[in-house]
Structure formats: structure tokens, C-alpha cells
Amino acid sequence: MSQTVDRALSILPLLAEGPADLGQVADRLGVHKSTALRLLRTLHEHGLVYRQSDQRYRLGARLFALAQEAMENLDIREIAHPHLARLNERCGHTVHLAVHEEGEVLYIDKVESRYPVRMYSRIGKPVAITVAAVAKLLLADLPEGERRAVAEKLDYPLYTARSTPNAPAFLRELEKVREQGWATDLGGHEESINCVAAPIRGADGRVVAAMSVSAPNVVVTADELLTLLPLVRRTADTISGEYSGRTPIKEAPEG
């Protein structure tokens, strides 16, 4: 809508790929060097880009700080965190909290496993949307049309032999998840890692977030992990209750 801002913001993903100099930025933006310079300067003043010693530009520190601050202000996160921590204390495994936003699903909180073997994930990182248990829950709640549209547009990378292979399979899986009210990822992302997940709902019943417990095969089998399902669902429901305002927020013992 605003050309100038549009151009300026287009610089960010460009720099995310790696540092670039003025000429490169101007070229890829399709504008004159002087224009690119002024845009970069403005971004610089706001700390979004940083000029390293070799004069090239890269993304700046304030970007991290902003993402950080925004993350900490998410109310679901704040409400959910103590429950995630308590769940982690009980079962010892990695606990994740994720939300859906315009085509992406991303982790917004994580409590690390107490076992030495940990899985790779990072808060803020978009999740493997076609296989992750939390992603299935979040997408399964979309209205039919949207769900189909999203499914068609996705890529279906075969992380493992058990990854969701294509859109029809994904839609079937979403349908199943929608009906049963919980989801799993059994080695669909990493061969040896399984997850069970449950939805967190707002006052209107819509899924606003999803949480999961993940553990590698070497620690517990998939079947053993599934025995945690009731606990995970209870925790999610408790969080739903607080989030939707039904439960007065107190030191609620759960389960």
C-alpha cells in the first residue's frame, strides 16, 4: 500500500539471507543506489539493520529485542507457561507451545527435557507444518475452505518415511485430528522423535494455540508416550479455562 515502506521492508528478508552491500540491495530492490541508501539509513536508525565493519549491511539487534518483547507480551504464553513447566516436571520431556498465524505455525514457548537427549527446536522458529502435531491441531480448526486452500499451497517435504506425503493425505489427517481432538507426530519429522499434542481453546471454542510433549524413542516408546495423552489434554484444558476467563486464575492444581 505504501511504496516507500514496502520497499524498505523488502530489504529485511533480503538481508536475512546474509549480509549485502548497498549495490546488491539497490539491484534486488530495483531502485537507484541513492534510494536504497536512504531506506537503509532509516532502517539503521531504528536498529533494524546493522552496518558491519566491512560496510555491508545485515539485520540488527533491535529486531531480536522486538521479537523478544513481543513474545513475552503474548497473553496465552504467559498463562500457559506455569502449566507447561508443571507438566515438564511431571513427565520430564520437552514441552512446546505453538500458535498459528497467517500460514505459519511457530513455537512461542518451550520447556526443555530433563533427559540428556534433547530435540532441536527454537522459540520463534516456524515448525514443520505438514507433520508437527501442534500444526495439525491448529490447521484442523480452520474452516473447511481455508483448510483446503492452505493444504494445497503447502510443500510436503519427506523428512522421513512417515512424513505426510501430499495435500489429500494431510487433509485426511486434519479431519481425523479434528474429530478426535488431539494429535500425534510419530516419527514424521525426525525418525526417532514422537509427540502428542492437545489444543488450547478460547472462549468461543476456537483453537488459539496447541501444546505438545515430545520425546525420542530412546527414552520412551511411542506407546509409552501415548499414555501421557490424558495428562496433556487435561493441562491444555486447564489453560483453555484460564485463557477464556472461565477459570479464575489461581494456583490451580491440575489433574
Add this chain to the structure above:
Amino acid sequence: MSQTVDRALSILPLLAEGPADLGQVADRLGVHKSTALRLLRTLHEHGLVYRQSDQRYRLGARLFALAQEAMENLDIREIAHPHLARLNERCGHTVHLAVHEEGEVLYIDKVESRYPVRMYSRIGKPVAITVAAVAKLLLADLPEGERRAVAEKLDYPLYTARSTPNAPAFLRELEKVREQGWATDLGGHEESINCVAAPIRGADGRVVAAMSVSAPNVVVTADELLTLLPLVRRTADTISGEYSGRTPIKEAPEG
């Protein structure tokens, strides 16, 4: 430099404080609602802001993804990480990596303590610049004039009785750190937490990053923590070697 972009970017920190509606944004920007609307729309198209169900705006998912991507492209981080992990395996304590950027010092990597008691910190979070050991190292390396300018502009919050109280004290501390080539924070940020830190230098000898080991009193005393100093310094030197290209990057055993 560019008014339009400047205004648009000013929206981001504003939204970082919490969600806001169109009117609030327009007011705080000092522009007409319609102008604010168009700026927000542009930010929205780029995924930097998100419109939640109550129509209010908040920071968007792409911001996290960008911060994430930028983080992973930092070469110091990539080079340093295995060394930080190895150091953590040896001593068991929390290990941090931090860089300085335009007045802020922020953590860009962290390996968690293996002890149950952990300290609060988060990757991407700006550090307590007046007391943190890594911050002292990074600022101590600035040229005299800049160092003084920075010191004058800072706030000196008294986190504890041992926090750096004011600019002169800070400058003295920086001078000391500069001479000895390492730094500590003994309860200056949190009463019971101590850190030892060492600088990582680029090919030109300038400090490009700093790393630290932190542990609470209840696990090890300050004196015990200080016995780790040689190990920390060796690790930092090894990373310096790789970063500056002096050491061919291989599975370098350190110590």
C-alpha cells in the same frame, strides 16, 4: 531520513509494548488515522504486524522468523557454538555468548546449565550492560572517546549492592577489564549469581564477541568459579583463532 518509513518503523516498538488499535497507533504517531491505517497495512503485508481477532494489531510472526534467520546466519555464533557446548559439558554451568551492537549488548547463544538451578536469560535479550561480565569486555574494547560517551549515556540501575553505581566507576572497571583481558560479575546483577567472561577477538585484534560462564552461589562459590577462568580464556582464544581464520576449522580439541 525517510519520513514514511520512519513512521512505519516507529509502530513496531509501540506494538511491542502490547496490542493497540488503529486510533492508538495514529495518536502515538501523531498522524491521521488513515495514514496509520496505510502504514499498518503495509507492515501487515510483510507479516511484521498481525491483526488479532479483536481487530487490534500486534507484532507478527515474520518478525520472529526474521530474527531467527538472522541469528542463525551470524558466523561467530556458528563457529563458537560447539566450543560453548564442550565447555558446558566440562563444567556443567550455563555458558553465554554475547555481542555488542550500537549501544546494546545481547546474548546470541546460550548453553543451559546441567544443574537444576538455572538463571533467567534468553537469547536475543539485551543484557544488563552496566554489570554483566560480557558487556564489560565488549565495551572495554571501544576507543576511549566512545567508551566515555557510552558510559555517560547509560543508566546505572542498582540491581544489587554490588552493581556498578555510576559512570566513573564503570569506566574504572572497564579500564581494569581492558588491562587484564577478562571480566567478572560477582553478584552485580543477581545477588547470588557470579560470572567469569573472556573476549573473542577478530583478525584485527578487536573484540567481536564475549563469552561467559555463570553459576549461582548455591552450586559453586565465586572463588571456585574463578578457577574456571583459564579454561574459559582458552576456549575464547580457540574461538578467536577459528573466527579470525588463523586456525583451520576442524574438530579442535581445546585445553
Add this chain to the structure above:
DNA sequence: CAGGAGCGTTGCAACAACTGCAACGTCCAT
């Protein structure tokens, strides 16, 4: 050591894009 290429930077005039206004639509509360 001089010459040239490459890059970032600045002042300026032309113009496109941005701004603020006012009017409209919608939703919610009274």
C-alpha cells in the same frame, strides 16, 4: 607513483506518492 575503477555519498529539480480531510459503513451499547 599516477591513473582508473568501484563504491558510498550528497544536492537538486521533477514528479510521484503520501497525507489529511470528509464522508460512508458497520458494529456495539444505550
Add this chain to the structure above:
DNA sequence: ATGGACGTTGCAGTTGTTGCAACGCTCCTG
């Protein structure tokens, strides 16, 4: 039913943005 609050849109004025050309600088080369 009615008023108010809020988001949204088309429009005309003009401000802010653009691309150009020229300059300064550094680095490399003959």
C-alpha cells in the same frame, strides 16, 4: 431504534521521495 466509536475509502493538495549527476574516497593496477 439511535447515537457514538471505530475502521475504511476516494480525492485533491502538496510534501516527501525519487533518480540523476557529480563528488570524494579507497583500493587496485599498470
